[in-house]
Structures are given as C-alpha cells and as structure tokens.
Amino acid sequence: MTMAVSPASPVTxxxxxxxxxxxxxxxxxxxxxxxxxxxxxxKDITLxxxxxxxxxxxxxxxxxxxxxxxxxxxxxxxxxSVRITGAVKIGGQDIYGRDVDVIExxxxxxxxxxxxxxxxxxxxxxxxxxxxxxxxxxxxxxxxAIERSLRGAALWDEVKDRLHASALGLSGxxxxxxxxxxxxxxxxxxxxxxEPASALDPIATAKIEELIVELKREFTIVIVxxxxxxxxxxxxxxxxxxxxxxxxxxRTAKMFTNPSKKQTEDYVxxxxx
Amino acid sequence: MTPAPSPTARLDFRPRGFDFASFAFTGVTGLxxxxxxxxxAVILATVVWHGWGTFSWRFLTTGMTTAAGGxxxxxxxxxxxxLPMIIGTALRVLVMTIVVVPxxxxxxxxxxxxxxxxxxxxxxxxxxVNNLAGVPSIVFGLFGLGFFISFIGRGxxxxxxxxxxxxxxxxxxxxxxxxxxxxxxxxxxxxxxRAIAPGLREASLALGATKxxxxxxxxxxxxxxxxxTGGILAVGRAGGEVAPIxxxxxxxxxxxxxxxxxxxxxxxxxxxxxxSTQSPDIEKTRPILFATVLALLLLTLSLNLVxxxxxxRVRRRMRANQ
Numbered sequence: 199m200t201m202a203v204s205p206a207s208p209v210t211x212x213x214x215x216x217x218x219x220x221x222x223x224x225x226x227x228x229x230x231x232x233x234x235x236x237x238x239x240x241k242d243i244t245l246x247x248x249x250x251x252x253x254x255x256x257x258x259x260x261x262x263x264x265x266x267x268x269x270x271x272x273x274x275x276x277x278x279s280v281r282i283t284g285a286v287k288i289g290g291q292d293i294y295g296r297d298v299d300v301i302e303x304x305x306x307x308x309x310x311x312x313x314x315x316x317x318x319x320x321x322x323x324x325x326x327x328x329x330x331x332x333x334x335x336x337x338x339x340x341x342x343a344i345e346r347s348l349r350g351a352a353l354w355d356e357v358k359d360r361l362h363a364s365a366l367g368l369s370g371x372x373x374x375x376x377x378x379x380x381x382x383x384x385x386x387x388x389x390x391x392x393e394p395a396s397a398l399d400p401i402a403t404a405k406i407e408e409l410i411v412e413l414k415r416e417f418t419i420v421i422v423x424x425x426x427x428x429x430x431x432x433x434x435x436x437x438x439x440x441x442x443x444x445x446x447x448x449r450t451a452k453m454f455t456n457p458s459k460k461q462t463e464d465y466v467x468x469x470x471x
Numbered sequence: 472m473t474p475a476p477s478p479t480a481r482l483d484f485r486p487r488g489f490d491f492a493s494f495a496f497t498g499v500t501g502l503x504x505x506x507x508x509x510x511x512a513v514i515l516a517t518v519v520w521h522g523w524g525t526f527s528w529r530f531l532t533t534g535m536t537t538a539a540g541g542x543x544x545x546x547x548x549x550x551x552x553x554l555p556m557i558i559g560t561a562l563r564v565l566v567m568t569i570v571v572v573p574x575x576x577x578x579x580x581x582x583x584x585x586x587x588x589x590x591x592x593x594x595x596x597x598x599x600v601n602n603l604a605g606v607p608s609i610v611f612g613l614f615g616l617g618f619f620i621s622f623i624g625r626g627x628x629x630x631x632x633x634x635x636x637x638x639x640x641x642x643x644x645x646x647x648x649x650x651x652x653x654x655x656x657x658x659x660x661x662x663x664x665r666a667i668a669p670g671l672r673e674a675s676l677a678l679g680a681t682k683x684x685x686x687x688x689x690x691x692x693x694x695x696x697x698x699x700t701g702g703i704l705a706v707g708r709a710g711g712e713v714a715p716i717x718x719x720x721x722x723x724x725x726x727x728x729x730x731x732x733x734x735x736x737x738x739x740x741x742x743x744x745x746x747s748t749q750s751p752d753i754e755k756t757r758p759i760l761f762a763t764v765l766a767l768l769l770l771t772l773s774l775n776l777v778x779x780x781x782x783x784r785v786r787r788r789m790r791a792n793q
Binding site (some may be wrong): 271273302308309311315316317318327328331377379382 | 518671693
C-alpha cells in the first residue's frame, strides 16, 4: 500500500481551505457526515489540513471535534453504530477506500488520548510495543529507537535510569509524554491529540505544549483542545466546531483576533460555550 | 426539598436515643458469620477426630490391595491405602483444568471482545452459559455417558468388538467435569476482561496493532489473575464432585494404577461413597472412611493452594511491572 505524501498541489480556495502559507495539503476532508445511530454528530464538514502544521480543533463539549479527529485514523470503526459518508484523503488517498489497510493507516497516523493510557508494562516495553508490532527485532536497534523516541518526547532525562520500571509509576504528565514517545516511535506522519493536556497541571501542560511546537518540525499535528489559550499558543490553524458543524477555519492569529463569524468571536472571547 | 433552616435553628449533635435497628443488624450479621464458622469447625473436627487414628503416611502412600485380600482390603484398616484414589482424583482434575481453561477463556474472549453484546446470538450463548451453571451434576454424568462414551467413544471405536474408547475412562470423566465447570471459567474471565480499561485496547489499536495482537499482548496478560481465579473455582468445584464421574470413569476397584487416559481410575470422593455404603462391617470401616474424607479435604485444599500460589506469583510479577 502506498500513501506517499502527494507533491504540493494547487490549493483550491474555498471557505475552509487556509490561504497562503499553508503547507502542502496532507489531510483533505470532503463533506464528512457522521451518524451515531440516528443522531448526526458531524454535518457536512469540508476542511484541509496542511503538512507540518499544528491544527487545533476547538468548540464546546459535544460539538463533534473529537469524533472528527477520530475519523483520521478510523478509530470510529470500533463503534458499531457509526456511519460515515464523505471522503477523508490523506496524502491523496481515500482512507475509507476499499483497498485501505487500517493497520497501515494507524501506523501513519498516530494518536495520543485524553486520558494517558500507558500499558501496565515497563517504560521500555511501552515504547517497544509499537516498534515490535511493526517488525523491529534487534535489541540494539530497539534500544536506539526507544532512546530517540523518549528524547523526542522530552522524557529521556527523567526516565533513563529506570527504563525497566513500570510506566504506571510515572506522574500524569510523564505518562502523557510517554504516550507521545510511544506514538512517535513508529514514525507516523500525523499525530492526533485528543485533549492531551486536559488532565494535567499547568507545569506539565506547559511541557506538553513546548513539545508539540517542537514536534511540528517533523510531524503534522492535529489537536483537540478545550483550552482556548492553548490553541492560541501552539497552533497555526484553528477550526471552530459547533453542534457538529464547522463554523470557521482559518489561521489561528486571525481566528483569535479578527474572526469572520460572529459565533467564533463569541466563543473565543468567552461569551458562550 | 428540605425547607431552608430558619436563622434561629441551632445545630444539635446530641444522640437521639438508642438505635435499635443498627444494633440488631450488627448482631444478626455477626451471628450468621459465627454460625457458618461453627458448622465448618464441627465438620472438620468430626473428620479429624474419627479419621486421625487411621490417617498416616502409610495410608496415603500405599496401594490398597494384597494378592490375598483383593478388593476386600479396602475395608481393612490395616491394609487400606488411598494412593490410587489420590492419583486418580488429581489426574482427572488436572486433565479437566487443561481442557476447561483454554476453552473457557476463548469463549469469554469471543463474548466480550468479538460478539455484539446486543445480538440475539450473544444473548443465547450467555443464557446457555448461565443455564449450564444451574444443571445438577448427575445430569452432567449422564450427559458424559451418553455423549462422550456412547457417541464419541463408540464412534471412535467404529464397531470394534472390544471397546477401546467407548468405555468409562479418565479422559471422559475429565471432559464431563470440564463441561460442568466451563461456566465458572467463562464468567470469571469475562469479568476480568470487562474490568480492563478500554483505553488500553484503544492505545494498542491506535499504534497499528490488530485486534488479535491487542488481545494476545495487552488484554489477556492483564486478565491473567482473573482467568486463574476461574481456574481455581473450577478446581475447587470439580475436586470433590462424584456424580459426573460415576458413569464416566470412576471404578469401584482396580488392581493397578491407570496407565493411560483411556483407563478407568479410582477416585477419593467415589471411594468415600463406596466405604460408607458397601462395607460388610460399617463400624470397622468407619475410621478408614473418615481418614479418606480427610485425604479428600486435604487434596482439594492443596490443589486450591497450588492454584492460589500460582495466581499470587503472577500478581506479584505484574505488580513488579507496575
């Protein structure tokens, strides 16, 4: 299966495509509709996410932003009642197409969850898990990849002396960075983050935010957040969702200073939500 | 809604008199516990009191017959020994465990990880498992005779004049016990599978693991203590059961120890029944009877103990990893 990043193609200008400065389009969503049984959770969402940018999804609880995020690695497949129409293309290929291997997709599109969920194994084994799944065997090779991933997640210095201690002994912020290390270990192109800092204290949150900004040099990051300051601080683009609809999508700077829609302005200034 | 307290109301912490209901409830629960312990103590004391005199290392480690005495030796305190019964019982419990744990775990994995919980097939399977747990054990014995021995065994023999498979055997007794204890393993495994945080499965799948890899590498290791609990319950239940093996493998008397799984065997529980009903002299046999009961209790206890120790070891290893 190939899912190579397509060469920069001309960016079609429509309401949801960011204008100048966007990286090559990597994720292209076209008219996504998603139903949980009879309830519609996403309405006709069209949006394009550029390569090596941080894109933030904001909006009140239940607006569909997490559900939308989970479309990109097909985690919604796990729920029986979900129906999706429309197309999600990553690097030009429709990931809901027939010839798509979900395993291969999830290797390319990593995910970090809201609640840190390290495996009840050692720190070393947590990072090794994904590497072994995808065929890495040699001890030296594994050790090197694990160190690289832990460094990449700014966790190495804190855990290098206890790699074989249980991951569950780490603090909440360290656990979340371990989950990031685990995700980047298998070298995905895209990392999806579903409110990765919502359960953390401000210091741990600041570390995660720094890390995200650092990671965008290599990875394309899509992050769902409830924290508007966080979106403003770390993202290049912001999408505002409300009741399953994409209200506005633009450069973060513009979204927070001069949004085109009244609803966006009301939300980012805290007048509702 | 309680009315807002008036500003003049004062808090009052004085006791409101004797709380009879609490006192009575504490008393009743305490008495119930004492009663259970008393029953257990009386049973154990009786068994030890009557059996201790005959219970000895020789009693546990000798075969039971002399050439002259034959089957009648088992009613003679000086000659009787329970080694063949201990071996037979331990063997049938072991074979049962080897069968029931994998089958039960696989069923539980299907029910919790694969089947849609609302589908009618799943509901039927769950109902069947629960009903299986409620079937009297003698019915399992008859089922074992009809299904394993007559149907499968005779089928394997293919009409040979001398049946090799189609007769009572350790194998059939163990399989019958496995069917009987299946619900215990299934339910215990299902519970431990459901107790695993869904986040762990998601984390594994999101890394590109298949469902099988997730179950094999993440879910089952986490569920292992619960699975072992199911195994312990099964061993405890099967150890003392007599009815399911009555027609499927237990022998009244055998000269030799079983050589293969297609041989019959002597069994401690069944032997207790024989001693208490078939003896020519009940009074003389009574000490042997109680000593055999004691041996049965100790065997069941030690089988359980082994399983509990294994589980404790697994838990310790897991905790070291946490």
